[in-house]
Amino acid sequence: MPTRILPAVGDVDAVRSITTLLHQLPDAEPVTPVVDSTQLVDTLARLAAESVDELPEVVVVHERIGPVPALELIREVALRFPAVGVILVSSDASPGLFSAAMDSGARGLVALPLSYEELASRVQAVAQWSVGVRRHLGHGADVLPGAGGRVVTVSGAKGGVGTTLTAVQLALAAQASGRAVALVDMDLQTGDIASFLDVQFRRSVVDLAGISDISPRVLADAVFRHDTGVALLLAPGEGERGEEVTDRAARQIVSALRSRYEVVVIDCGAQLGGPGAAAVEMADTALLVTTPDVIAVRGAKRTVRMWDRLQIRKAEETTVVVNRHTRGTEIQPPLIQRITGTAIAATAIPANFKELQTAVDAGRVHTLDNRGTVKQALWTLAAELGLVEAPEGTRRGGRSRGGERGAVSLRRRRGGGG
Incomplete structure (x- = not known):
């Protein structure tokens, strides 16, 4: 042979x-x-x-x-x-x-x-x-064959546009469909996934940063298993420790998660750093969340251009999700698509904070009413992205690339020293 x-x-x-x-x-x-x-x-x-x-x-x-x-x-x-x-x-x-x-x-x-x-x-x-x-091959426990799981990053055009809520609900929707799901908080200084899900934790993504060979046992020790079944890898409680996570460490962590989970959803926040850049670059689907207002849309355009300049991701490989959408607003999704040059998710998330407020304040967004318009829209978005079985005729957002571009540190991209 x-x-x-x-x-x-x-x-x-x-x-x-x-x-x-x-x-x-x-x-x-x-x-x-x-x-x-x-x-x-x-x-x-x-x-x-x-x-x-x-x-x-x-x-x-x-x-x-x-x-x-x-x-x-x-x-x-x-x-x-x-x-x-x-x-x-x-x-x-x-x-x-x-x-x-x-x-x-x-x-x-x-x-x-x-x-x-x-x-x-x-x-x-x-x-x-x-x-x-x-x-x-195939006899090892909990290791996915072939290319591994699907990685979806969720980034914000600016703070407060709903990035974390979107990431959490996408992960919950995928988990509810029977898939093995990991939800990662890569917003290392200000991540709020733990608060949104009201969990107390000891370990975080920082505990994996200094490990050169992340074995299945080491990874299992670092994640927190939520009551919903989603595996959580959380941001550190002390934000300054986020600096311990390099882009190289982030790449290794994402690769280890991809090999053990069918879906990996990563909340990258609104501030770009080396670890978040590595995750976006490796993602099969990169989402950018914005609200339909001038400041947020300008932020989305600025982010897309920065990703392109730093060779993190091209505009056409990015999918914008419009949150807090109303029919009466002057800025509609087609206009946002023209401004940013990205793909646009067919599913827009409606503006209805009233149905969210109690669950958000209690740190129990996983208990949102199934009849709520926001939750329904976010789970429909999950289907559109292929994280759950999509209804016939629903198009998929993003671009499933089957591999990553390989992140390079921001400092190297800018031509600075190592």
Whole structure:
């Protein structure tokens, strides 16, 4: 049986030399190279969605792949596609890099310039390992096969537009439909999910920030299981501790959650930081909540443009949700769509705070009356997004990309120092 090998190489000259050598290996079947981290993860996700058997046995990652650094990319592939063996190709063959590569999930390190014998030996060993893993894949508890769960981020055009309520109700709707759901508070300084659901907690997202390998047991210890069945990963009680969560840590946390839950809903708040940017960039669907007033719509437009400038997400890959909508307001969803250049959710959330006030004040938004217009609209939005079974004819918002673009820290995006 031939060994399928997928090269991930950004450098044109390196692509040529690596693919030439791979074609010379016995029983090797190199596939079309990918040129960056985004294309690699998207390609693997697409293949995994068809079948684990469609995945290549071996992925060869060049040290200069981007925009995500090679070791972080390897960790992502190892977490999401455990049946794929990854080989790092690097000019640095030091014991330190070898150890770091193994810690990230690589199955081997081959030094540059490439040696036929070394590459052949390593590819053969990794391919055998991959075949063995596939024989037993699916027997591990609580790990989703293939591309993993669906990640939906909910961000606000500004504070107070209803971001947290939207995130909570989307998670509750998905949970009620029988799916395994995690709700994450990535609004690290001012997150209110715990208050909205009236929970007391000891652990938070910060407890996972310093862990390089988030095992299922470690993740289970960090989440809070709510009475509704939703798994909560909450913002820290001390807002200043949010600085401990880096964009890299956020990426690892989201990947770990994606591998264990069918739906992951992330409240990113209204302030953009590295962790929130990483989450938005990785999301299958990114929602931006606004209200139909001039200040909020301007904020939505500003956010969309900033995401585009920082290469976090393109406008057409973002879905705006209009909250507190009334038919009489001058600013209607089609106008907001033209102003922001985004997709617009077909479901607008009506303005009716009176039906929410008691539940919000009591911290029990999970007990909203099923007959309430706001809850009905939010659960209809969940169906539109594909988080629950959608009625026939309902279009889906957002863009399910099957993989993430790979976040880069805001500082690197702006060209600053590390």
